[in-house]
Amino acid sequence: MFRRVLFTLLCALAAAAPASASSPHAVLKKAEAAMQGHAGRGVEPTVALRDLAARLPDLHGSDRERARRMLLRPVPGQEQYGETAYTVAEHDPPLCSVHFCIHWVDSTADAPPLASTLGDGVPDYIRTMDAVFEHVYQVENVQLGWRPPKPDGTKGGDLNKVDVYVQDVGARGLFGYAAADLGQHGHSQTAYLVMDNDYKDAQFPRYSSYLEPMRVTAAHEYNHAIQFGYDFFQDTWFLEATAVWMEDRVYDGVNDYLSYVDRWSRMPGVPLTRFDALHDTDPLNMKVYGDAVWNRWLDLHFGQQLIRSAWERSDGTSPPSFAPGAYDAALRARGSSFFDAFTSFAAATAEWRSSAGPFGDRDGNRWPDMGRGSTRLAPGAGGVSGRLDHASYQLFDVTPTHDRRIKLVASLPEGTAGAVALVGRVGSATSGQVQVALTRLPHGGAGTATLTDPSRFSRITAVVVNADASQDGYSESAVDWKFTRNRQLFHAHVSNRFAPLRLRGSDPRPGATRVSRTARIVLRFSAALRMVSLARIHLVGPHGTSVPVRVTRGRRGRRVTLVPERPLAGGRVYRVKLGRRIVDVDGNALRAKRRAWDFATR
Numbered sequence: 001m002f003r004r005v006l007f008t009l010l011c012a013l014a015a016a017a018p019a020s021a022s023s024p025h026a027v028l029k030k031a032e033a034a035m036q037g038h039a040g041r042g043v044e045p046t047v048a049l050r051d052l053a054a055r056l057p058d059l060h061g062s063d064r065e066r067a068r069r070m071l072l073r074p075v076p077g078q079e080q081y082g083e084t085a086y087t088v089a090e091h092d093p094p095l096c097s098v099h100f101c102i103h104w105v106d107s108t109a110d111a112p113p114l115a116s117t118l119g120d121g122v123p124d125y126i127r128t129m130d131a132v133f134e135h136v137y138q139v140e141n142v143q144l145g146w147r148p149p150k151p152d153g154t155k156g157g158d159l160n161k162v163d164v165y166v167q168d169v170g171a172r173g174l175f176g177y178a179a180a181d182l183g184q185h186g187h188s189q190t191a192y193l194v195m196d197n198d199y200k201d202a203q204f205p206r207y208s209s210y211l212e213p214m215r216v217t218a219a220h221e222y223n224h225a226i227q228f229g230y231d232f233f234q235d236t237w238f239l240e241a242t243a244v245w246m247e248d249r250v251y252d253g254v255n256d257y258l259s260y261v262d263r264w265s266r267m268p269g270v271p272l273t274r275f276d277a278l279h280d281t282d283p284l285n286m287k288v289y290g291d292a293v294w295n296r297w298l299d300l301h302f303g304q305q306l307i308r309s310a311w312e313r314s315d316g317t318s319p320p321s322f323a324p325g326a327y328d329a330a331l332r333a334r335g336s337s338f339f340d341a342f343t344s345f346a347a348a349t350a351e352w353r354s355s356a357g358p359f360g361d362r363d364g365n366r367w368p369d370m371g372r373g374s375t376r377l378a379p380g381a382g383g384v385s386g387r388l389d390h391a392s393y394q395l396f397d398v399t400p401t402h403d404r405r406i407k408l409v410a411s412l413p414e415g416t417a418g419a420v421a422l423v424g425r426v427g428s429a430t431s432g433q434v435q436v437a438l439t440r441l442p443h444g445g446a447g448t449a450t451l452t453d454p455s456r457f458s459r460i461t462a463v464v465v466n467a468d469a470s471q472d473g474y475s476e477s478a479v480d481w482k483f484t485r486n487r488q489l490f491h492a493h494v495s496n497r498f499a500p501l502r503l504r505g506s507d508p509r510p511g512a513t514r515v516s517r518t519a520r521i522v523l524r525f526s527a528a529l530r531m532v533s534l535a536r537i538h539l540v541g542p543h544g545t546s547v548p549v550r551v552t553r554g555r556r557g558r559r560v561t562l563v564p565e566r567p568l569a570g571g572r573v574y575r576v577k578l579g580r581r582i583v584d585v586d587g588n589a590l591r592a593k594r595r596a597w598d599f600a601t602r
Helices: 024-035 043-057 060-073 125-143 212-230 236-252 258-265 284-288 290-301 303-314 323-332 338-351 531-536
Strands: 100-103 162-167 176-180 191-196 383-388 394-396 407-414 420-428 433-441 445-452 459-466 471-475 478-481 488-495 505-509 521-525 535-542 549-553 559-564 573-577 597-598
Touching: 024 060, 043 176, 043 236, 060 323, 125 162, 125 212, 125 471, 125 597, 176 212, 191 212, 212 236, 212 303, 212 531, 236 284, 236 290, 236 303, 236 323, 258 284, 258 290, 258 459, 284 290, 284 531, 290 303, 290 338, 303 323, 303 383, 323 338, 323 535, 338 394, 338 459, 383 394, 407 420, 407 459, 420 445, 420 488, 433 445, 445 535, 459 488, 531 535, 531 549, 535 549, 535 559
Parallel strands: 100 162, 162 191
Antiparallel strands: 176 191, 383 488, 394 459, 407 445, 407 488, 420 433, 420 459, 471 478, 505 521, 521 559, 535 573, 549 559, 573 597
């Protein structure tokens, strides 16, 4: 089955549902819109054409022909669809250097500025673009060690050189794109590139010169061509997070990625993996470009080889082409994991602007503050509840108090991997010292994170993380993995109570005799018990058999009652047992000399 591993692709639906947003016809329409610059900022032509190439076998008749023509290289004489081809013969020969062949035309709107200092018919603009691509190659392939794109044989220009076609794509609001050649199968595929013919100010107004958009687009789209050689079917968010990160690796003075960080910073509760292929114009889809900050953090803490290693492992993970799995495999080879890294990353973003903080990015002082929930937490001020999707988190401001110490107490459902953290900053937002108290919860449940002397901090942030990326296969209708840990309920509050939980008394008392067979067992604690602790209190009958009981908690939570489901046997000894990990609502563990005692029935 062609769709066996394509979790980022628009999967085939039944023929009875042609109007579906993920149907082959819909994929074609989205690609047409993207190529005309009408798909909005949520999808670029590279992704739209990648998805279209994957769905080509599912298209028929005129739809298939339109798609095939759109995917052809833009050379004249092949009846390409719409505005994707030159309308006149291209200059012969193209400019071929060591690794690239640049193609252009000398007339029509697709022509670049034709001035040629050498007077040999090769425009200076084309020579400049070739030099840019050779620099990109030196950084991405030589310095950083990525594999070159899959060789394309005799297609285009010279043997096995990457072909770059220069067109007026800026007139359609496009920077450029990468596209796979027709007729390929498997994870590793060849690609060609399309770049704008002038990157002029009117079409690209935010740049100081045409060189800036040319450079970052070359670094970005060439990286897509490299990615197609590793795994053509990878997740959209992994493609874009890597390509945007690579832009800054190659040309760190342009800082084009900053245009995505502001929106990304307001979406911590949106999954890192999110890309809604059914709704390309969804503004949340822009998050995938801002996901470059995740790769920047990995680069800073594990080295740039980590991102390359994830791509190298991409099609060999189980399941294949699953981006969290690729990251996890690369991180485990370095003694970490996706879970560990994402929880640390989430906590680090709370004060990511500080040069002295755990994020440690030199550009941090140019980033906006991370978005926070509207609830401010403080001891005795109540708490907050909400829901978190997979690979997402929420931040809340905490009021610094004059307590000796405070703690964040938070819980996730059992089985949902997550974390809780308190992050304190002393000093300014851009240079203050940062302290992180992080508690990971690999199996979910409740946890605490503690900071001492909270009054010394200029700001304290509570962080609750759902780091679980578990999935149960691919959903063809949703065009995404079936993540199993979405909308997980969390509770969080801040406390200054650290006194150990105590058992104040019990009825019947230890050693009691002639206890009624219908008696209830009542336990009185010094503080309200957390609900999960109730399951750790047991009544054991003769011969060590567990007695079925209903366990309830009083209104204030300090009184716990065990009600046997049937009368106890007469003249027998029963035992009350307090298991481990019994805690109160503030996370304080039970401290008791005696955790089991007997009583006898009459």
